[in-house]
Amino acid sequence: MSAELSITPQAELWARYSAGLYRNEELGFSLDLSRVNMSPSEQSAIAEMFPMAFSAMAQLEAGSIANKDEGRMVGHYWLRAPQLAPTPELEADILQAIFDVNAFCQAVHAGEVTGSGGKFTNVLLIGIGGSALGPQFIATALASSHDKLHMSFFDNTDPDGIDLVLSSLASCLATTLVVVVSKSGGTPETRNGMLEAQAAFQAAGIPFAPQAVAITQAGSKLDQTAQSEGWLKTFPMWDWVGGRTSVMSTVGLVPAALQGLDIDSLLEGAGQMDSLTRVPQVKENPAAHLAMAWYHCGQGRGSKDMVLLPYKDRLALFSKYLQQLVMESLGKELDRKGQKVNQGIAVYGNKGSTDQHAYVQQLRDGLNNFFATFIEVLKDRQGDSIEVDAGVTSGDYLYGFYAGTRKALYESGRDSITITVNEVNAHSVGALIALYERAVGLYAELVNINAYHQPGVEAGKKAAAQILALQSQAVEVVVSNKASLTADEVAKLANASDVESIYGILRHLAANPSRGIVRQPGKTPAEDRFGKL
Ligand SMILES: O=P(O)(O)OC[C@H]1O[C@](O)(CO)[C@@H](O)[C@@H]1O
Numbered sequence: 001m002s003a004e005l006s007i008t009p010q011a012e013l014w015a016r017y018s019a020g021l022y023r024n025e026e027l028g029f030s031l032d033l034s035r036v037n038m039s040p041s042e043q044s045a046i047a048e049m050f051p052m053a054f055s056a057m058a059q060l061e062a063g064s065i066a067n068k069d070e071g072r073m074v075g076h077y078w079l080r081a082p083q084l085a086p087t088p089e090l091e092a093d094i095l096q097a098i099f100d101v102n103a104f105c106q107a108v109h110a111g112e113v114t115g116s117g118g119k120f121t122n123v124l125l126i127g128i129g130g131s132a133l134g135p136q137f138i139a140t141a142l143a144s145s146h147d148k149l150h151m152s153f154f155d156n157t158d159p160d161g162i163d164l165v166l167s168s169l170a171s172c173l174a175t176t177l178v179v180v181v182s183k184s185g186g187t188p189e190t191r192n193g194m195l196e197a198q199a200a201f202q203a204a205g206i207p208f209a210p211q212a213v214a215i216t217q218a219g220s221k222l223d224q225t226a227q228s229e230g231w232l233k234t235f236p237m238w239d240w241v242g243g244r245t246s247v248m249s250t251v252g253l254v255p256a257a258l259q260g261l262d263i264d265s266l267l268e269g270a271g272q273m274d275s276l277t278r279v280p281q282v283k284e285n286p287a288a289h290l291a292m293a294w295y296h297c298g299q300g301r302g303s304k305d306m307v308l309l310p311y312k313d314r315l316a317l318f319s320k321y322l323q324q325l326v327m328e329s330l331g332k333e334l335d336r337k338g339q340k341v342n343q344g345i346a347v348y349g350n351k352g353s354t355d356q357h358a359y360v361q362q363l364r365d366g367l368n369n370f371f372a373t374f375i376e377v378l379k380d381r382q383g384d385s386i387e388v389d390a391g392v393t394s395g396d397y398l399y400g401f402y403a404g405t406r407k408a409l410y411e412s413g414r415d416s417i418t419i420t421v422n423e424v425n426a427h428s429v430g431a432l433i434a435l436y437e438r439a440v441g442l443y444a445e446l447v448n449i450n451a452y453h454q455p456g457v458e459a460g461k462k463a464a465a466q467i468l469a470l471q472s473q474a475v476e477v478v479v480s481n482k483a484s485l486t487a488d489e490v491a492k493l494a495n496a497s498d499v500e501s502i503y504g505i506l507r508h509l510a511a512n513p514s515r516g517i518v519r520q521p522g523k524t525p526a527e528d529r530f531g532k533l
Contacts, residue, residue, distance in 0.1 A: 035415060035416045037415055079267070126193035135151075212226070215251055307371070312375065319350055378420065379423035487502045
């Protein structure tokens with residue numbers, strides 16, 4: 001196949017590109033599938049499956065219980081078109097939330113709401129998954145020297161990671177606004193981050209509650225904490241917005257507006273893309289183009305990975321953001337009929353041309369188990385560029401590396417999609433997010449899975465809770481015994497069967513001296529002994 005492709009005449013490729021390119025001048029956006037080796041008959045066969053996908057999406061937007069397993073509506077599209085919400089109450093809720101976000105952020109910027117040290121200078125956002133990735137992506141994509149507040153994030157329960165962020169905030173904690181984001185309000189990593197931040201405030205003698213904001217569902221544990229401790233502000237999150245599609249809700253709008261970004265433009269860009277991707281004709285709909293290419297490349301089974309190569313540093317986190325959006329949505333064991341399908345599309349990537357000096361070698365010459373998506377940004381920078389060679393700028397190099405890699409991949413029979421935007425700004429970022437949200441929704445319909453739940457993540461959370469329960473049993477046995485014990489002995493005394501987990505727990509505790517456990521290494525893990533410090 002690669003030999004055939006490599007000899008496709010340039011003129012034919014140009015004709016294919018020109019005739020097939022989807023573009024919208026107003027949005028400054030185009031989508032090119034000419035380097036996906038998909039014949040017209042293959043395209044038509046996939047296109048025949050779309051009417052039911054379009055109709056499912058229309059029902060979803062009209063307020064059907066699209067996430068049946070969780071009995072929820074799926075309403076992220078209403079966030080940028082509140083008039084489309086299925087009830088006037090929901091429309092009013094969305095509008096009110098946007099109003100409140102603007103009012104609060106304006107008051108912060110004007111210094112009407114301050115920290116104990118005066119006007120806020122920094123934001124520390126605490127969240128994980130969809131409650132951090134979107135805000136992080138937007139914060140990096142749209143950062144500038146005019147940012148009104150400096151953004152930092154706790155997006156994990158890694159103590160060392162937390163310390164690193166806290167040390168950067170040490171001199172400005174009294175002017176740091178802490179935004180704790182959790183839809184469920186009970187996610188352990190986020191709760192731990194909140195407790196770590198509270199401890200840091202306490203150690204610095206700064207009251208936490210007057211500088212803390214919660215974004216969560218009404219009545220959640222986080223909501224109760226915020227209410228009982230008298231936090232500065234709480235913003236609502238709704239059950240009909242999924243975590244991974246929450247970036248246009250208060251989850252993404254509050255941090256973006258605090259940073260000083262143009263949230264109206266973000267919503268407008270997303271809304272404009274929604275209008276284009278709502279069109280129920282494959283040819284006219286860029287999200288349908290994308291979903292069709294995914295279906296073709298992975299034969300509807302996700303047999304090829306999606307490699308994202310945005311040629312713009314600002315979009316580096318887009319790959320990470322899409323990893324959650326695509327993999328948490330599409331990675332499912334069962335289809336809607338309950339049949340075991342083990343669906344999904346693996347997503348990875350960072351940015352071009354940096355990745356050219358990392359894994360692009362394998363993309364060109366190694367395993368052909370992927371399709372690439374290039375994201376090209378036409379505008380190089382604000383202002384002029386110097387020439388790095390006669391008549392050539394750094395941006396020309398970046399373009400050259402993108403175009404060269406696209407060509408090289410095509411010549412070795414590797415499919416690629418190219419998305420082009422005029423520039424990276426709030427409008428285009430909103431549009432890109434909306435494009436992928438719709439493509440994921442359409443693709444999920446093509447393969448008949450529920451894109452809006454995440455039962456697999458729940459399994460991991462339950463298993464983690466069991467390990468933590470086992471920890472207290474194991475510690476009790478070790479500290480109440482005079483003699484040191486092997487993991488097998490601890491397990492027996494704790495009446496537990498999972499010796500390997502007990503060994504892992506005790507080895508971890510022993511590596512942290514303040515936990516009061518020591519490890520005496522033996523020849524093998526089974527011979528290691530654990531005792532009180
Ligand atoms: O906002 P929450 O409820 O803290 O959840 C955070 C993340 O955890 C998940 O539920 C599972 O990873 C994601 O879907 C979600 O984005």
